[in-house]
Amino acid sequence: MNIVKRTDWENGKKNNTDPYGSAIYKYAEEWADIMEAEITNGARVEDIARDSSHEADTAGLTGFMYGAAVSILSNVWKYGEALRNWHNLDTQIGNEGEKANKEGGVLNPALMTIGKTRGETK
Numbered sequence: 001m002n003i004v005k006r007t008d009w010e011n012g013k014k015n016n017t018d019p020y021g022s023a024i025y026k027y028a029e030e031w032a033d034i035m036e037a038e039i040t041n042g043a044r045v046e047d048i049a050r051d052s053s054h055e056a057d058t059a060g061l062t063g064f065m066y067g068a069a070v071s072i073l074s075n076v077w078k079y080g081e082a083l084r085n086w087h088n089l090d091t092q093i094g095n096e097g098e099k100a101n102k103e104g105g106v107l108n109p110a111l112m113t114i115g116k117t118r119g120e121t122k
Contacts, residue, residue: 001029001032001033001036001077002032002036002077002078002079003076003077003078004076004077004078004080005075005076006076008075008076009072009076012025012072012076013025020065023059023061023065024061024065024068024069024072025072026059027056027057027059027061027065027066027069028069028072028073030056030058031052031053031056031057031069031073032073032077032079033056034052034055034056035048035049035052035079035083036079038052039079044082045079045082045083045086046082046085046086049083049086049087049090050090053066062110063108063109063110064108064109064110066109066110067106067107067108067109067110070083070084070087070106070109071106074087074106084101084106085101087106087107087109088100088101088105088106088107089101091107091109092107
C-alpha cells in the first residue's frame with residue numbers, strides 16, 4: 001500500500017488495536033492493495049473501488065466500518081482523494097456527495113432514507 005502519510009497511518013493502527021478498529025485497518029490495507037494492483041495495470045479508482053471493496057471484505061464489515069476505511073484511506077493513501085470523491089458521489093442520496101467533495105469530507109454510508117428524498121416529487 002502506497003502510504004503518503006506514514007505517521008497518521010501508524011498512529012491510527014496503534015490507537016485501534018481492539019477487534020473492531022483493527023478490522024477496519026486490516027480491511028483498508030487489503031482494499032488499497034487490491035486496488036493498487038489494478039491501478040498498476042491502468043485501472044481507475046472509480047472503476048474498481050466497488051468490486052475491490054467486496055473482495056477485500058472477508059470479515060463482513062458494517063457500513064460504518066466501510067466509511068471509516070474510506071476516511072482513513074482518503075487521508076493516508078496515494079489514491080485516497082480519488083477514492084473519497086468516488087465514494088461521496090456513489091453514496092449520495094441528493095447532492096450531499098458533491099458538497100462533501102468540495103469541502104473535503106467523507107459521507108457516512110451507514111445512513112438510510114425511508115420514503116421520498118428531499119426534492120423528490122413522485
